[in-house]
Amino acid sequence: xxxxxxxxxxxxxxxxxxxxxxxxxxxxxxxxxxxxxxxxxxxxxxxxxxxxxxxxxxxxxxxxxxxxxxxxxxxxxxxxxxxxxxxxxxxxxxxxxxxxxxxxxxxxxxxxxxxxxxxxxxxxxxxxxxxxxxxxxxxxxxxxxxxxxxxxxxxxxxxxxxxxxxxxxxxxxxxxxxxxxxxxxxxxxxxxxxxxxxxxxxxxxxxxxxxxxxxxxxxxxxxxxxxxxxxxxxxxxxxxxxxxxxxxxxxxxxxxxxxxxxxxxxxxxxxxxxxxxxxxxxxxxxxxxxxxxxxxxxxxxxxxxxxxxxxxxxxxxxxxxxxxxxxxxxxxxxxxxxxxxxxxxxxxxxxxxxxxxxxxxxxxxxxxxxxxxxxxxxxxxxxxxxxxxxxxxxxxxxxxxxxxxxxxxxxxxxxxxxxxxxxxxxxxxxxxxxxxxxxxxxxxxxxxxxxxxxxxxxxxxxxxxxxxxxxxxxxxxxxxxxxxxxxxxxxxxxxxxxxxxxxxxxxxxxxxxxxxxxxxxxxxxxxxxxxxxxxxxxxxxxxxxxxxxxxxxxxxxxxxxxxxxxxxxxxxxxxxxxxxxxxxxxxxxxxxxxxxxxxxxxxxxxxxxxxxxxxxxxxxxxxxxxxxxxxxxxxxxxxxxxxxxxxxxxxxxxxxxxxxxxxxxxxxxxxxxxxxxxxxxxxxxxxxxxxxxxxxxxxxxxxxxxxxxxxxxxxxxxxxxxxxxxxxxxxxxxxxxxxxxxxxxxxxxxxxxxxxxxxxxxxxxxxxxxxxxxxxxxxxxxxxxxxxxxxxxxxxxxxxxxxxxxxxxxxxxxxxxxxxxxxxxxxxxxxxxxxxxxxxxxxxxxxxxxxxxx
DNA sequence: CTATCCCGCCAAGGC
DNA sequence: GCCTTGGCGGGATAG
Numbered sequence: 001x002x003x004x005x006x007x008x009x010x011x012x013x014x015x016x017x018x019x020x021x022x023x024x025x026x027x028x029x030x031x032x033x034x035x036x037x038x039x040x041x042x043x044x045x046x047x048x049x050x051x052x053x054x055x056x057x058x059x060x061x062x063x064x065x066x067x068x069x070x071x072x073x074x075x076x077x078x079x080x081x082x083x084x085x086x087x088x089x090x091x092x093x094x095x096x097x098x099x100x101x102x103x104x105x106x107x108x109x110x111x112x113x114x115x116x117x118x119x120x121x122x123x124x125x126x127x128x129x130x131x132x133x134x135x136x137x138x139x140x141x142x143x144x145x146x147x148x149x150x151x152x153x154x155x156x157x158x159x160x161x162x163x164x165x166x167x168x169x170x171x172x173x174x175x176x177x178x179x180x181x182x183x184x185x186x187x188x189x190x191x192x193x194x195x196x197x198x199x200x201x202x203x204x205x206x207x208x209x210x211x212x213x214x215x216x217x218x219x220x221x222x223x224x225x226x227x228x229x230x231x232x233x234x235x236x237x238x239x240x241x242x243x244x245x246x247x248x249x250x251x252x253x254x255x256x257x258x259x260x261x262x263x264x265x266x267x268x269x270x271x272x273x274x275x276x277x278x279x280x281x282x283x284x285x286x287x288x289x290x291x292x293x294x295x296x297x298x299x300x301x302x303x304x305x306x307x308x309x310x311x312x313x314x315x316x317x318x319x320x321x322x323x324x325x326x327x328x329x330x331x332x333x334x335x336x337x338x339x340x341x342x343x344x345x346x347x348x349x350x351x352x353x354x355x356x357x358x359x360x361x362x363x364x365x366x367x368x369x370x371x372x373x374x375x376x377x378x379x380x381x382x383x384x385x386x387x388x389x390x391x392x393x394x395x396x397x398x399x400x401x402x403x404x405x406x407x408x409x410x411x412x413x414x415x416x417x418x419x420x421x422x423x424x425x426x427x428x429x430x431x432x433x434x435x436x437x438x439x440x441x442x443x444x445x446x447x448x449x450x451x452x453x454x455x456x457x458x459x460x461x462x463x464x465x466x467x468x469x470x471x472x473x474x475x476x477x478x479x480x481x482x483x484x485x486x487x488x489x490x491x492x493x494x495x496x497x498x499x500x501x502x503x504x505x506x507x508x509x510x511x512x513x514x515x516x517x518x519x520x521x522x523x524x525x526x527x528x529x530x531x532x533x534x535x536x537x538x539x540x541x542x543x544x545x546x547x548x549x550x551x552x553x554x555x556x557x558x559x560x561x562x563x564x565x566x567x568x569x570x571x572x573x574x575x576x577x578x579x580x581x582x583x584x585x586x587x588x589x590x591x592x593x594x595x596x597x598x599x600x601x602x603x604x605x606x607x608x609x610x611x612x613x614x615x616x617x618x619x620x621x622x623x624x625x626x627x628x629x630x631x632x633x634x635x636x637x638x639x640x641x642x643x644x645x646x647x648x649x650x651x652x653x654x655x656x657x658x659x660x661x662x663x664x665x666x667x668x669x670x671x672x673x674x675x676x677x678x679x680x681x682x683x684x685x686x687x688x689x690x691x692x693x694x695x696x697x698x699x700x701x702x703x704x705x706x707x708x709x710x711x712x713x714x715x716x717x718x719x720x721x722x723x724x725x726x727x728x729x730x731x732x733x734x735x736x737x738x739x740x741x742x743x744x745x746x747x748x749x750x751x752x753x754x755x756x757x758x759x760x761x762x763x764x765x766x767x768x769x770x771x772x773x774x775x776x777x778x779x780x781x782x783x784x785x786x787x788x789x790x791x792x793x794x795x796x797x798x799x800x801x802x803x804x805x806x807x808x809x810x811x812x813x814x815x816x817x818x819x820x821x822x823x824x825x826x827x828x829x830x831x832x833x834x835x836x837x838x839x840x841x842x843x844x845x846x847x848x849x850x851x852x853x854x
Numbered sequence: 855c856t857a858t859c860c861c862g863c864c865a866a867g868g869c
Numbered sequence: 870g871c872c873t874t875g876g877c878g879g880g881a882t883a884g
Binding site (some may be wrong): 108110111113147150151170277305308309312333630 | 857859860861862867868869
């Protein structure tokens with residue numbers, strides 16, 4: 001805590017604050033001093049004057065402390081800090097009379113857990129940038145807030161119960177903010193319902209208010225146990241799917257009762273109507289679940305104490321607020337839920353709980369997560385701790401390994417990115433500061449949303465939205481910002497596809513790995529990377545030419561299954577121009593193989609033909625990390641699209657969507673969309689000098705990749721591809737027409753199964769390109785006369801060398817392969833391959849295709 | 855007086 | 870054995 005912290009706070013003039021009435025100022029200053037020891041000395045006062053002052057005889061404890069301090073430098077430094085305060089205390093004591101001194105002590109309130117939590121929360125944004133380092137070092141926090149670590153643990157446990165933080169390692173947590181909150185609440189509510197908490201509450205209320213007011217707690221306990229399904233007892237910590245394993249290895253304690261208690265407490269609110277829970281009822285319910293046969297007053301008292309602790313934190317989170325309920329006996333302390341509403345049925349809220357664009361295999365994994373969750377919730381009567389599903393241990397290790405990798409990357413603490421409240425505030429001011437801080441965060445987020453809209457980068461609309469509302473969305477999304485950064489890096493991203501408009505041509509960006517994966521997993525779906533651009537032609541089945549469902553496919557949400565895609569592949573004859581010749585063993589990640597196993601190609605799940613299998617389904621299934629790039633109307637995007645999508649994107653943003661990465665090994669992850677403008681350097685591979693305005697019109701949402709970290713994020717590559725692709729299309733990049741071939745890329749482009757080539761290309765050397773483009777053309781024909789798919793990928797570093805040509809009436813287009821790249825270049829500069837398609841090429845292609853469809 | 859909850863002891867368990 | 874973590878309850882303070 002230093003001056004820099006003050007500087008980035010809007011509460012800078014805290015000096016004035018301490019000029020409050022004298023009596024208050026004493027405490028205030030002390031309070032200030034307590035959390036800001038570096039502050040001017042005249043304001044500082046010791047928090048613990050009675051402790052170990054130099055003249056006092058040493059108590060055994062003090063002696064021990066000294067010994068410990070001597071042994072551990074860290075502790076020593078901590079103790080020195082304390083001593084400093086203590087010495088200040090002495091000094092102050094000398095100058096103040098006993099009475100004054102007592103008054104100078106920070107009041108109990110100023111040391112409350114709630115206030116501490118406020119201060120803690122003020123340090124972090126409610127909705128942090130998930131791609132940044134959001135680590136929390138407990139030592140630092142404790143130091144800066146000038147509290148014992150013990151108190152921080154209390155806060156962390158409650159926050160952890162809401163998945164606002166997760167344990168990363170010893171002494172380290174990750175701040176998630178409220179990104180997970182709604183989802184957590186939904187899960188908790190569902191668990192509460194399954195757990196019949198409502199009945200328990202009613203039962204206890206009946207006991208209290210009814211004919212047996214004097215029932216002893218034991219009797220109630222027995223009643224509850226008898227009336228409530230037995231399997232609810234000993235609910236373990238409710239994990240959030242996708243977060244099960246975070247730091248699991250360091251979650252040594254199996255009985256983190258505060259976390260569990262906190263969750264249960266929250267559950268009570270979520271299922272209560274009205275959402276008011278009195279402490280004693282909560283305590284009784286919580287005790288009841290703990291098999292406390294020998295329930296006694298002390299147990300109850302202790303429970304109440306803990307509930308106060310939890311309630312304080314929840315109050316700081318503004319999830320509950322203190323109220324009093326009046327009863328016969330008088331008024332009882334209670335709390336009212338003021339947090340967001342949670343819809344209990346997770347199935348009904350796919351946009352939140354269920355990935356909207358998940359691949360089929362992921363559904364299976366998600367189910368596993370749910371099972372895992374319920375396993376923890378209902379651990380078959382034996383007390384079960386924080387356990388890991390055995391089948392996912394390996395994945396967890398991978399994830400953690402990735403976590404470590406990420407953590408090892410240069411990063412700085414986020415401490416200052418939101419500013420801190422100057423600690424030198426009276427409690428009310430500090431609370432106000434915390435609250436204002438949160439509001440500012442909110443405003444900041446709103447501002448980002450607005451900005452996002454202005455750059456015409458609409459987000460994918462919620463599945464809950466009527467598809468029509470998104471039909472005009474000319475945007476596509478880059479990989480979603482996986483909520484948990486390590487996962488983001490470690491796994492393929494979920495496919496975030498735009499709402500496909502049948503009248504719009506699309507290109508599909510496929511991540512190189514996905515290219516291989518898709519072909520490996522389903523041979524019937526072949527893609528051909530066309531050289532530098534890795535343009536892959538996908539033949540869309542003719543049977544689906546009447547695709548009314550293109551726009552509504554998103555409504556299927558999580559129902560998208562392999563079966564659909566498989567049906568599509570088999571029944572409707574997906575064919576691909578070429579199959580990339582790749583050794584599966586070489587390039588198929590284990591995860592994906594797993595997926596393939598989980599969902600065999602012959603999946604019996606089939607959909608009736610009446611139910612349209614859509615292009616998007618197909619993509620989601622086989623190219624989970626693909627992105628649709630609308631080819632048409634790009635030039636109109638600037639205004640119309642932005643306007644038409646303004647509201648939609650807002651709506652989309654309003655709800656925190658969670659998507660699961662289909663390729664992350666089954667660990668569902670959530671994502672949060674954020675608009676990030678293309679950093680200028682994304683364009684650099686082309687050596688373009690684009691005015692910001694040009695970039696701003698690019699209807700691209702590139703989230704998760706902060707500019708500063710783009711270099712380390714795999715997902716940034718698509719950005720450049722996409723951007724340049726769009727720029728090509730928009731004609732902002734001069735056309736380069738070249739013929740080339742691409743023997744490189746380590747993958748041979750074997751032209752096979754090409755049934756649709758109706759004419760030979762002018763340049764025989766470019767059969768590969770021809771095949772690919774031929775398919776492309778077919779796409780156009782079959783989707784309302786528009787070309788639909790061009791699959792872009794990026795694996796090369798060679799410059800743009802492609803060309804499109806038209807082959808008479810057949811409209812056979814070429815995107816020839818590029819010249820053989822330098823073998824070693826394939827891994828050097830992924831962005832430079834952006835140039836895969838010549839600038840005017842796509843534009844030309846579009847024009848020609850448009851013309852051909854007339 | 856009750857309500858509230860700070861405080862820190864001390865044990866569990868990991869390294 | 871040290872350290873982190875957190876259960877726990879005494880007892881102080883607020884109302």
